[in-house]
Amino acid sequence: MTTSPTDDWLELAVEVHMEAVEPVSELFARYGFNEGVVIEEPYLQERDGDNVRVDTSRPVIIRTFLAAADADPAKLEEIRRGLFHLNQIRPVGELVITGRAEEDWAHTWKAFYQPVRVGRKVVVRPPWRDYEEAPGDVVVILDPGMAFGTGTHPTTRLAMMGLEAAITPGDTVLDVGTGSGVLAIAAAKLGAASVDANDIEPVAVRSARENVGRNDLTVAVRVEEGTAGADGPFPGTYSLVVANIIARVLIELVDGITTAVAPGGTLVLAGIIEGREADVIGAYAARGFTVTDRDQIEDWVGMTLRRAS
Amino acid sequence: MAKRVRAYVKLQIPAGKATPAPPIGPALGQHGVAIMNFVKEYNERTAAQTGQIIPVVITVYEDRSFSFVTKTPPAADLLRRAAGIDKGSNNPRTTKVATVTSDQIREIAELKMKDLNAVDMAGAVLQIEGTARSMGIEVA
Numbered sequence: 001m002t003t004s005p006t007d008d009w010l011e012l013a014v015e016v017h018m019e020a021v022e023p024v025s026e027l028f029a030r031y032g033f034n035e036g037v038v039i040e041e042p043y044l045q046e047r048d049g050d051n052v053r054v055d056t057s058r059p060v061i062i063r064t065f066l067a068a069a070d071a072d073p074a075k076l077e078e079i080r081r082g083l084f085h086l087n088q089i090r091p092v093g094e095l096v097i098t099g100r101a102e103e104d105w106a107h108t109w110k111a112f113y114q115p116v117r118v119g120r121k122v123v124v125r126p127p128w129r130d131y132e133e134a135p136g137d138v139v140v141i142l143d144p145g146m147a148f149g150t151g152t153h154p155t156t157r158l159a160m161m162g163l164e165a166a167i168t169p170g171d172t173v174l175d176v177g178t179g180s181g182v183l184a185i186a187a188a189k190l191g192a193a194s195v196d197a198n199d200i201e202p203v204a205v206r207s208a209r210e211n212v213g214r215n216d217l218t219v220a221v222r223v224e225e226g227t228a229g230a231d232g233p234f235p236g237t238y239s240l241v242v243a244n245i246i247a248r249v250l251i252e253l254v255d256g257i258t259t260a261v262a263p264g265g266t267l268v269l270a271g272i273i274e275g276r277e278a279d280v281i282g283a284y285a286a287r288g289f290t291v292t293d294r295d296q297i298e299d300w301v302g303m304t305l306r307r308a309s
Numbered sequence: 310m311a312k313r314v315r316a317y318v319k320l321q322i323p324a325g326k327a328t329p330a331p332p333i334g335p336a337l338g339q340h341g342v343a344i345m346n347f348v349k350e351y352n353e354r355t356a357a358q359t360g361q362i363i364p365v366v367i368t369v370y371e372d373r374s375f376s377f378v379t380k381t382p383p384a385a386d387l388l389r390r391a392a393g394i395d396k397g398s399n400n401p402r403t404t405k406v407a408t409v410t411s412d413q414i415r416e417i418a419e420l421k422m423k424d425l426n427a428v429d430m431a432g433a434v435l436q437i438e439g440t441a442r443s444m445g446i447e448v449a
Contacts, residue, residue, distance in 0.1 A: 023444060039331065049314060054426075086401070
């Protein structure tokens with residue numbers, strides 16, 4: 001037991017077999033604060049984030065929390081005894097108790113978010129942080145929430161650098177799979193005449209619209225739910241299209257994305273894991289696109305392509 | 310967007326009653342998740358199910374954005390309701406606290422089927438029966 005008298009909370013954790021998850025959770029919920037239980041199932045996924053699934057071959061960690069003032073030894077003993085009995089039916093690991101200090105949980109996560117330089121010019125800042133702009137900076141205000149694209153990920157940085165290099169003032173821009181709207185907002189601030197952005201996830205559309213509003217761009221940037229191309233909300237053509245998704249989806253959407261690029265127009269792709277680069281290039285080359293620029297951060301690749309005029 | 314996962318967390322919490330206190334605060338805060346966004350969304354989506362435990366699976370991505378899906382109530386919660394008891398047995402091997410019918414087990418298995426890792430209904434029924442046994446609930 002790792003605790004000290006100043007702890008406000010006790011965290012109880014135990015490692016169990018998949019089949020013991022339900023009864024141990026039930027036991028923990030009986031004693032835990034707000035009946036709350038945390039179940040950490042090990043997972044498997046491909047390197048670019050595709051196909052996340054639970055790994056049923058490994059044990060699961062179950063946690064609950066007790067207010068320290070409320071955690072008398074008798075109660076802990078009852079929990080131990082409960083685990084002991086469950087252990088007679090299916091193996092249950094050792095109970096680990098760790099003291100935790102009270103924190104302002106609603107706000108501590110904000111420490112993770114600082115103004116961050118995403119491209120060469122573009123700086124993303126959360127609404128609650130100040131940032132002193134240097135000459136040439138383009139500041140995007142972004143409330144990091146549920147939608148992907150907080151600016152801290154290599155794929156967002158690659159897409160942003162590609163966008164900055166490719167954009168010409170007056171461009172018409174389409175942002176496919178906009179997430180938080182970070183690229184669409186940056187495009188408008190970098191001089192696009194108009195920006196359309198789509199996403200198939202309603203949460204992303206809502207989040208992107210809120211962020212567009214925060215940056216006072218509701219006239220310049222339109223955000224709609226749906227896919228790219230003729231079946232989506234924006235069936236027209238654009239002088240510049242950006243798509244920061246993953247290789248599998250970029251290949252699946254190749255028709256929708258390529259038809260959105262006007263003849264002679266530019267396409268910025270990101271979110272491509274190193275091993276799938278050739279597949280993506282192959283799919284787009286078959287539709288008359290040539291790679292004009294390429295960049296890499298860690299195992300992620302971003303590229304700029306031009307459509308033949 | 311390229312959503313590589315940094316954490317995959319399941320929480321069992323009462324519908325409509327999520328708060329930033331434990332377990333949600335520490336479970337999500339350590340990954341930099343915007344806790345209040347989660348709390349608000351969860352409570353809105355589960356408001357109609359107040360009184361039940363609604364598990365939620367949260368996927369946190371590398372850039373700390375996240376998504377979540379709600380699941381069917383835990384089998385233990387459904388068994389408690391079916392048996393009309395507040396809690397399971399403290400010593401399930403020797404102390405039986407209630408009895409449920411095999412029809413009730415089947416009903417729960419059907420409701421839970423989509424969230425279980427069972428290949429068929431027979432497998433799902435076995436899992437629910439196993440949970441019942443470990444709570445000291447007998448199947449008649």
